[in-house]
Amino acid sequence: MPTKKKTKIVATLGPATSKKEVLRDMINAGVNVFRINFSHANYDDVKERIKMIRELNDELNTHTAILADLQGPKLRVGVMGGEVVVSPGDEIVFANGEPFEGTAKRVYMTYESFPQDVKPGERILLDDGKLIFEVVSTDGKNEVKAKVIQGGPLKSKKGVNLPNTNISLPALTEKDVKDAIFAIGQKVDWLALSFVRFSQDLIDLQTLIDEHSEHKIPIVAKIEKPEAVENIDKIVNYCDGLMVARGDLGVEVPAQEVPLIQKQLVLRAKKARIPVIIATQMMETMITSLTPTRAEVNDVANSVMDGADAVMLSGETSVGNYPVQVIEKMCSILQSVETSPLITVPQNPPHIKTKRYITKSVCYHAASMANEIQAKAISTLTNSGYTAFQISAWRPSAHILVFTSNKTILGRLSLLWGVKAFYYDKHVSTDETVQDVNQIAFDMGFIEKGDMVISLAAMPIKEKGMVNTLRVTEI
Numbered sequence: 001m002p003t004k005k006k007t008k009i010v011a012t013l014g015p016a017t018s019k020k021e022v023l024r025d026m027i028n029a030g031v032n033v034f035r036i037n038f039s040h041a042n043y044d045d046v047k048e049r050i051k052m053i054r055e056l057n058d059e060l061n062t063h064t065a066i067l068a069d070l071q072g073p074k075l076r077v078g079v080m081g082g083e084v085v086v087s088p089g090d091e092i093v094f095a096n097g098e099p100f101e102g103t104a105k106r107v108y109m110t111y112e113s114f115p116q117d118v119k120p121g122e123r124i125l126l127d128d129g130k131l132i133f134e135v136v137s138t139d140g141k142n143e144v145k146a147k148v149i150q151g152g153p154l155k156s157k158k159g160v161n162l163p164n165t166n167i168s169l170p171a172l173t174e175k176d177v178k179d180a181i182f183a184i185g186q187k188v189d190w191l192a193l194s195f196v197r198f199s200q201d202l203i204d205l206q207t208l209i210d211e212h213s214e215h216k217i218p219i220v221a222k223i224e225k226p227e228a229v230e231n232i233d234k235i236v237n238y239c240d241g242l243m244v245a246r247g248d249l250g251v252e253v254p255a256q257e258v259p260l261i262q263k264q265l266v267l268r269a270k271k272a273r274i275p276v277i278i279a280t281q282m283m284e285t286m287i288t289s290l291t292p293t294r295a296e297v298n299d300v301a302n303s304v305m306d307g308a309d310a311v312m313l314s315g316e317t318s319v320g321n322y323p324v325q326v327i328e329k330m331c332s333i334l335q336s337v338e339t340s341p342l343i344t345v346p347q348n349p350p351h352i353k354t355k356r357y358i359t360k361s362v363c364y365h366a367a368s369m370a371n372e373i374q375a376k377a378i379s380t381l382t383n384s385g386y387t388a389f390q391i392s393a394w395r396p397s398a399h400i401l402v403f404t405s406n407k408t409i410l411g412r413l414s415l416l417w418g419v420k421a422f423y424y425d426k427h428v429s430t431d432e433t434v435q436d437v438n439q440i441a442f443d444m445g446f447i448e449k450g451d452m453v454i455s456l457a458a459m460p461i462k463e464k465g466m467v468n469t470l471r472v473t474e475i
Contacts (some may be wrong), residue, residue: 002179002393003238004335005030005334005338006329006334006336006338006339006417006418007022007304007309007310007311007334007417008032008033008055008278008281008309008310008311008331008415008416008417009030009031009032009033009310009312009313009327009330009331009334010031010033010034010277010310010311010312010313010415011026011031011033011034011035011036011245011312011313011316011317011323011327012034012035012036012037012312012313012314012315012317013034013035013037013049013132013248013317013318014040014315014317015037015318015319015320016317016318016319016320016321016323016347017034017049017064017317017318018045018049019321019338020052020055021050021096021470022248022324023049023053023056023322024056024059024060025128025323025324026067026317026323026327027056027060027062027064028060028359029324029327029328030327030328030330030331031064031069031324031327032064032065032310032414032415033064033065033066033189033190034053034064034065034066034067034408035069035192035308035312036041036049036050036066036067036068036072036183036188036325037069037314037318038069038071038175038176038179038183039069039071039074040069041179041268042424046182046187047256047326050066050186050188051392052420053066053392054219055240055396056372056474057123058250060101061409063413063414063421064411064414065190065392065411065412065414066186066188066189066190066411066417067188067189067190067191067192067194067220067225067415068179068180068183068186068188068190068191068192069194069222070172070179070180070183070194070205070365070431071111071172071173071174071175071179071194072112072171072172072176072194072195072196072222073170073173073177073194073195073250074159074192074194074195075109075110075111075114075160075161075162075167076109076110076157076158076159076160077094077102077107077108077110077126077154077155077156077157077158077160078099078107078108078110078156078157078258079099079108079157080101080102080107080154080155080156081101081102083153083382084102084103084104084154084155085152085153086103086104086131086152086154086155087146087151087358088148088150088151089105089147089148089150089151089307090145090147090148091105091136091145091148092104092105092106092107092133092144092145092148092240093105093106093143093145093146094107094108094109094114094143094144094146095107095108095109095113095140095142095143095144096108096110096115096207096308099143101362102154102156105151105417107154109144109160110180110264111160111169111217113168113169114144115140115141115142115394116141116167116168117162117166117167117168117297118135118144118162118165118328119135119138119165120134120136120137121134122134122135122164122165123149123162123164124146124160124162125159125160125161125162125163125223126154126158126159126161126249126273127152127154127155127158127159127162127163128159128250128251129161129251130150130152130215131148131150131151131152131154132148132149132150132430133146133147133148133149134146134147134149134268134321134395134404136145136191136308142158144326147235151291159248161248161251161252161409161454163251163252163253170201170204170364171193171195171196171197171198171204171205172193172201172204172205172208173202176193180208180209181208181212184208184209184212184213184217185212186214187215187219187384187408188414189204189217189218189411189414189415190208190217190218190219190220190240190241190415191217191218191219191220191433192219192220192221192222192243193219193220193221193222193224194222194224194226194227194248194414195224195225195248196198196221196222196223196235196239197201197225197226197227197228197231197271198231198233198234198235199234199235199237201221202219202221202238202239203236203238206219206238215408217388217391218241218412219238219239219240219241219278220239220240220241220242220243221235221238221242221243222237222242222243222245222279222307223235223242223243223244223245223265224245224247224248224250225248225252225260226252226253226254228460229253229261230262231266232264232265232268233268235350236268236269237272237275239274240270240274240275241269241275241276241277241309241415242265242268242272242274242275242276242277243277243279243312243439244262244265244276244278244279245276245277245279245280246258246262246278246279246280247279247280247281247314249261250280254340254387255401257280260305262278262303263306265309266278266306267302267306267307267346270345270346270393271380272308272462273345273389273390273393273416274393275309275310275389275392275415275416276308276309276310276388277308277310277312278306278308278311278312279311279314280305280311280312280314281309281314282296282299282300282303282313282316282330283296283300283313283315283316283326283329284296284315286320286322286325286326286329286429286461287314287315287316287319287320287321287322288320288326288423289331290322290365292306292326292329292391299331300330300333301333301336301337301370302337302342302355303350304333304334304337305337305340305342305343307343307344307345307395308415308417309392309416310417311314311330311334312332313326313327315373315420330378337396340399340456345393345394345395346410346468349361349364349365350364356386356466358466358468359386359387359466359467359468360390361466362373362387362456362467362469362470363380363387363390363391363467364390364394365392365406365454366378366380366396366454366456366470367391367395367396367452368393368394368396369470369472370397370398371396371397371398373452373472374397374452375398375435375451375452375453375454375472376398376399376446376447376448376451376453377398377399377400377401377441377446377447377453377454378391378396378398378399378400378401378453378454378455378456379401379402379403379435379437379438379441379454379455379456380400380401380402380455380456380457380467380468381403381404381424381437381456381457381458381467382402382403382404382406382409383404383405383408384406384409385402385404385409385412385413385465386466387402387456388400388402388416388419388421389416391419391456392416392417392418394418395417395418396418398454399418399420399446399447400418400419400420401420401422401441402417402419402421402422403421403437403440403444404421404422404423404424404427405423405424405425407423409421411424420446422440424436424437424440431459434457434471434473436453437455438453438455438473438475441453444475448469448475449475450474450475451474451475452474452475453472453474453475454470454471454472454473455471455472456469456470456471456472457469459470
């Protein structure tokens with residue numbers, strides 16, 4: 001029997017997930033998308049891993065997707081010479097230029113225009129906000145003086161956040177452009193961009209994709225800056241999905257504001273009918289422990305209750321001791337809450353008469369009708385995947401079975417809540433197609449005799465146009 005969960009799981013690849021057997025067990029346990037974190041990626045390893053995932057997809061007849069996550073303008077300090085601890089009141093210099101070993105007095109900063117961008121009084125946060133500094137002065141060229149507000153151990157290569165500074169770096173750094181071109185060449189299913197601030201960041205990435213790929217690769221905008229939260233309406237128009245990246249977001253804005261921002265972002269994504277991923281520290285204790293804390297179980301459950309399409313694991317699967325068990329645990333949480341009637345979808349039917357209006361309307365009515373007549377499945381034929389995004393967004397209780405002859409979108413659909421995608425390449429008359437597709441769903445155990453099924457199609461089928469037909473069949 002196919003797995004019953006509808007919420008998707010994104011798992012980050014890393015040293016803990018380098019063996020094919022582990023990847024196979026993870027897919028069988030319920031992973032839908034593997035994330036490649038380009039902050040720590042070696043191209044040869046990535047190629048090897050992608051090859052394994054694609055082989056496993058062929059063997060297991062699955063469509064596990066690959067999400068390439070670009071680092072974006074992540075600021076870091078350089079390498080430290082030995083153990084360095086700073087105390088409140090100490091003065092320290094952050095310098096750029098030629099890399100050097102850091103001490104308690106001078107630290108190397110990878111960000112070239114740092115002295116030009118910061119102003120006295122602004123905060124410098126290090127190592128996820130564990131250390132806090134305040135800018136005293138800058139020479140505008142290569143040195144920034146700061147005083148320690150909250151001290152502690154200062155470690156090598158830790159991330160730096162500048163919550164009040166207007167950073168001049170582009171969202172797509174030179175490294176990102178190189179990584180993106182490599183990822184596009186590997187035909188990944190999704191690209192994620194970190195530290196998105198403005199819609200232009202996404203337009204730049206889109207341009208890069210258009211130059212290097214004949215197929216569309218959808219983009220996930222990672223929301224982890226206060227500017228992104230402010231500009232969310234524009235950002236949503238230029239991306240295909242959102243990620244609530246709570247790690248950096250919780251450093252950039254006070255951590256206690258993140259829960260409401262999470263709810264606001266999920267709602268915004270739902271209104272735009274695009275998928276949303278909740279990420280960071282979801283099952284953190286399972287990096288080293290076989291059981292999650294009650295708070296973590298609650299967190300995963302609440303993310304689903306908010307309406308997330310997918311939940312993401314980072315360290316738990318990249319470096320953790322229990323990459324397979326954490327997936328199993330997560331699945332059991334998802335399955336126990338995702339069908340709750342407490343989860344609501346913003347129900348305002350499509351009314352803006354765009355060129356997709358009919359398709360949107362058919363999908364909306366298919367989802368609400370499926371709930372009304374208690375249909376077991378909604379099946380749709382699609383060439384672009386558009387109907388899958390639409391139906392998924394309405395969260396029907398029926399299975400969403402998507403049939404397509406376009407192999408490039410099979411992986412892409414794996415991120416969408418409730419969607420199961422199948423390769424199907426016969427374009428015959430509608431009657432035959434509906435019977436055919438229903439037979440496949442029946443053989444795979446999604447529907448049984450006596451069940452109601454709603455079938456969506458574009459008539460005439462051969463033309464692969466926009467969905468314009470809704471049909472109800474009793475099996």
